[in-house]
Amino acid sequence: xxxxxxxxxxxxxxxxxxxxxxxxxxxxxxxxxxxxxxxxxxxxxxxxxxxxxxxxxxxxxxxxxxxxxxxxxxxxxxxxxxxxxxxxxxxxxxxxxxxxxxxxxxxxxxxxxxxxxxxxxxxxxxxxxxxxxxxxxxxxxxxxxxxxxxxxxxxxxxxxxxxxxxxxxxxxxxxxxxxxxxxxxxxxxxxxxxxxxxxxxxxx
Numbered sequence: 382x383x384x385x386x387x388x389x390x391x392x393x394x395x396x397x398x399x400x401x402x403x404x405x406x407x408x409x410x411x412x413x414x415x416x417x418x419x420x421x422x423x424x425x426x427x428x429x430x431x432x433x434x435x436x437x438x439x440x441x442x443x444x445x446x447x448x449x450x451x452x453x454x455x456x457x458x459x460x461x462x463x464x465x466x467x468x469x470x471x472x473x474x475x476x477x478x479x480x481x482x483x484x485x486x487x488x489x490x491x492x493x494x495x496x497x498x499x500x501x502x503x504x505x506x507x508x509x510x511x512x513x514x515x516x517x518x519x520x521x522x523x524x525x526x527x528x529x530x531x532x533x534x535x536x537x538x539x540x541x542x543x544x545x546x547x548x549x550x551x552x553x554x555x556x557x558x559x560x561x562x563x564x565x566x567x568x569x570x571x572x573x574x575x576x577x578x579x580x581x582x583x584x585x
């Protein structure tokens with residue numbers, strides 16, 4: 382019996398030692414696992430944040446690129462339309478003054494029946510051409526307002542010439558006054574063209 386007590390004591394001491402070791406091992410292992418989980422979670426959050434920032438940066442870059450291309454496209458369309466308008470205006474204006482010159486030339490000749498018929502056709506055609514140019518203009522804009530006024534002045538001038546017309550006799554035409562009105566109109570068209578080209582070059 383006396384020999385059994387020291388043995389039991391030794392077993393108890395050994396058992397306690399093994400339990401303590403297991404507890405220490407469990408705590409150490411748990412701490413390591415927890416540290417690993419925290420590190421992993423932090424790494425995941427950091428990676429996710431980095432990816433999100435990269436995506437945001439790429440999206441903003443793409444969006445800026447799209448907006449830039451859209452602005453260029455709009456500018457090109459605007460420039461094309463402005464040039465088309467200018468070409469159309471010049472063509473109609475040139476035709477108009479060619480007919481005006483012809484009409485005044487006929488008025489200065491002795492009147493004949495067939496000449497009167499031709500003058501009537503020219504007058505109707507000129508009115509149509511004048512109106513087709515006037516509707517293209519915005520008289521509140523620089524130079525376009527000058528052309529608008531010059532064309533209306535030209536119409537008044539022609540009406541005054543017709544008012545002096547007498548059957549069978551040439552109609553006097555104030556050539557200096559007509560030349561002055563015509564020059565105003567041509568100067569306005571030239572200024573409109575120069576302004577339009579400046580806008581096209583700067584893609585306004």
